[in-house]
Every structure is written in structure tokens, then in C-alpha cells.
Amino acid sequence: MADHDVGARALMVRETSSAIGRIGVALLAIVAMLLGGCGPPYLSDTYATSTAKPPSLDTRDLAHTPVVVLAFVAPANLQGLSPTLSHALSGALAEVTPPIREIPAAETLNRLTDKRLATEYADLRAGFARNGMLDRHQLRRIGSGLGSQYVLLPGLAQFGEEILDKFEAAGIKLVRNRVTTLRLWLQLWDSQTGHIVWESSGEGTTASVLLSPTQTVALEEIARKLLVRMIQDGLLESKMETKSIVDH
Numbered sequence: 001m002a003d004h005d006v007g008a009r010a011l012m013v014r015e016t017s018s019a020i021g022r023i024g025v026a027l028l029a030i031v032a033m034l035l036g037g038c039g040p041p042y043l044s045d046t047y048a049t050s051t052a053k054p055p056s057l058d059t060r061d062l063a064h065t066p067v068v069v070l071a072f073v074a075p076a077n078l079q080g081l082s083p084t085l086s087h088a089l090s091g092a093l094a095e096v097t098p099p100i101r102e103i104p105a106a107e108t109l110n111r112l113t114d115k116r117l118a119t120e121y122a123d124l125r126a127g128f129a130r131n132g133m134l135d136r137h138q139l140r141r142i143g144s145g146l147g148s149q150y151v152l153l154p155g156l157a158q159f160g161e162e163i164l165d166k167f168e169a170a171g172i173k174l175v176r177n178r179v180t181t182l183r184l185w186l187q188l189w190d191s192q193t194g195h196i197v198w199e200s201s202g203e204g205t206t207a208s209v210l211l212s213p214t215q216t217v218a219l220e221e222i223a224r225k226l227l228v229r230m231i232q233d234g235l236l237e238s239k240m241e242t243k244s245i246v247d248h
């Protein structure tokens with residue numbers, strides 16, 4: 001009887017080890033497939049609010065006359081994200097329907113330098129940093145110098161990432177999520193009147209499965225999707241509030 005019990009236990013141990021081995025191989029295969037293929041699956045939740053457009057703003061004009069796009073306004077510790085966010089904004093302006101013509105931020109700076117308006121631009125941004133307003137006279141000179149009526153001022157309000165553990169067994173974290181939160185704002189100014197004609201703020205939260213420390217959803221992709229929502233729904237379709245949850 002004792003020999004029978006020992007044999008049964010040994011058989012159970014072998015079967016259990018074999019099952020664990022098969023599961024381990026399957027998990028490694030899945031992880032390898034995901035790491036070698038596209039980015040991780042993720043869930044994004046976006047929310048945006050916008051002000052009402054004045055009757056004087058005809059959004060059809062934005063498809064014909066280029067809009068001057070300024071560099072992102074951002075907190076000092078997040079200034080390094082501005083180039084990435086500017087690329088995302090360019091992508092969003094091209095993606096919305098109808099597409100909005102732009103003078104991208106980098107080209108705007110080059111043109112202002114060529115027209116000896118670089119100091120004017122620096123003073124314009126410095127004034128905004130002090131009081132949250134674009135000086136009317138400086139804005140008009142910049143708009144006239146670049147041949148555009150409208151100026152788009154984008155801003156970064158918040159960016160943060162955290163790692164959350166979804167399930168843990170025997171000290172092993174089986175599922176980990178990287179949660180990214182991004183808050184942006186946009187202001188469309190009339191360079192001739194010095195008035196804000198439209199304003200929007202948006203928040204995007206993305207949760208992605210973390211398979212390796214270096215794997216993440218690109219910030220540019222997160223920002224572009226949020227900016228498309230803000231511009232398409234708020235500016236072009238005049239929705240005061242919009243919310244969406246999408247599984248990618």
C-alpha cells in the first residue's frame with residue numbers, strides 16, 4: 001500500500017510539473033509573439049470639452065488658409081515633450097475631416113526669424129506666461145507677417161505614468177499595466193482682433209499590458225488620438241462635450 005501511495009504521488013508530481021511546463025511554454029510563446037509583433041494591447045479613455053464657436057468663425061476657412069501653429073506651452077519639467085506633441089498635433093490636423101492646413105511650429109519659428117519677428121514672438125510667449133493672454137498688437141504683427149488670420153496655441157497641462165499590478169500569486173506578478181494620463185488644451189486666436197475664438201481641453205487615459213519595462217504605447221500616438229477628438233468633435237462639429245472608450 002505504501003509503495004502504491006508513493007507511486008501515485010510521484011505520478012501526480014510528474015503530471016503537475018508537465019502541466020506547469022506546458023503552461024510556461026505557452027506563456028513564453030505568447031509573450032514572444034507580442035514582443036516581436038505590434039505594440040501591446042491597450043484601452044484608451046478620452047474626454048474633451050470645448051467652448052462654443054462665435055458666428056464669425058467659419059471652420060471651412062481653416063481648410064483653405066493655413067493656421068499658424070505655435071510651440072506647445074508646457075511646465076518647465078515637461079518642456080522636453082514639446083517636439084513630440086507638436087508632431088502629434090500636425091498628425092491630428094491632417095487626420096480630421098476636413099483636414100486643417102497648418103504652418104507647423106518649427107516652420108513658424110523659421111519664418112518668424114526670416115521676417116525679423118523672433119523677438120516679437122519671444123515677447124508674445126513671455127506675456128502669455130505672465131498673464132495668460134496673447135498681446136493683441138504682437139499677435140497681429142505675427143499673423144500679418146505670416147499671412148494668416150488664425151493662430152493655434154497648444155498646451156500641455158499634465159503628463160504622468162504609473163505601473164499597476166493586476167494579479168499576483170506566490171510573489172510573482174502575472175499581469176502588470178502601465179497607465180498613462182495626458183491632459184492637453186488648445187486655444188484658437190484671431191490674430192486681427194486679438195480674441196480667443198475657440199478653446200478646448202481634453203484628457204486621455206491609456207492602460208496597456210506591460211510585458212517588458214521598455215514596452216509602452218508611444219506618447220505621440222496617445223496625444224494624436226486625443227487631439228483628433230478635441231479638434232474633430234469640438235471645433236469642426238461644435239460638440240460641447242465628448243467622451244469615448246476604445247479598445248485597441
